[in-house]
Amino acid sequence: EIVLTQSPATLSVSPGERATLSCRASQSLSNNLAWYQQRPGQAPRLLIYGVSNRATGIPARFSGSESGTDYTLTIDSLQSEDFAVYYCQQSNSWPPLTFGGGTKVEIK
């Protein structure tokens, strides 16, 4: 089973600043990594697929990248609606499909 380790667990950021979220995989994912945003009381929403491709309707301030088995979600110029929990998810080796434990982005 591929384990995804997200860090930090909580990230405190001021509005307008950049947030950098990390997801480390226990083995190579061959670009099969997605990121989701979950606001309180809502279902998750797809942000990024294939490591760096924005889903339909996702603003350009969201971007994804990779370096080996380290994957990064960057949110530029944080808006009020971006304060939420973010999850990474892999589909390279499954079952099971696995999610990271999540990173909560909170207002500093």
Added chain:
Amino acid sequence: EEQLVESGGGLVQPGGSLRLSCVASGFSFSTYEINWVRQAPGKGLEWVSYISSSGTMAFYADSVKGRFTISRDNAKDSAYLEVNSLRADDTAVYYCARDRLLYFGFDLWGQGTLVTVSS
């Protein structure tokens, strides 16, 4: 509007059963794979099960294998999750989510249905 709507959750005693439904609208249901993902109160996301677009392939998390059964009826634009032998740690909001191919991620989610297992 493309939409997935879950139903069928509720309060059930340990050892009990439920049938969760996921009804699609606004898109060609038969061309998408369907997954069930759950979220225990205050916890993260856990993938539960997958079914292929044709319904011929299904996979499960080890934590539910042998107790849960996924199915779909493309004529009714619906997917189902039969949950049996329920335990307290099955308590969660259960979401259905679609994907065209897993590489493209789960691009549409339902609002979820809450399953509470308690005596």
